[in-house]
Amino acid sequence: MNYLEAIEVAKKAMEDAVEQGGGDDIRMTKALADAMQDPRIAQAFETVGLHDLLAEQNTQH
Numbered sequence: 001m002n003y004l005e006a007i008e009v010a011k012k013a014m015e016d017a018v019e020q021g022g023g024d025d026i027r028m029t030k031a032l033a034d035a036m037q038d039p040r041i042a043q044a045f046e047t048v049g050l051h052d053l054l055a056e057q058n059t060q061h
Contacts, residue, residue, distance in 0.1 A: 001043060009044035 001009070013035045021028025036042050 001040070001047060003047060006044040006047035009041060010048045013041045013044070 013032065017028050017032035017035060020031035036045065
């Protein structure tokens with residue numbers, strides 16, 4: 001999965017979790033944790049997080 005695909009997968013997972021949470025942070029967090037059991041979603045968040053970390057480090061140097 002490339003970076004752009006990872007962004008789309010992670011974004012969709014977050015949107016679904018927010019919808020399932022219905023404004024309740026605890027329910028949203030649980031929905032996201034449940035979604036992260038899917039290896040594709042977990043990989044997407046890992047990819048997006050790694051790229052964000054690298055971008056942040058590059059702006060600090």
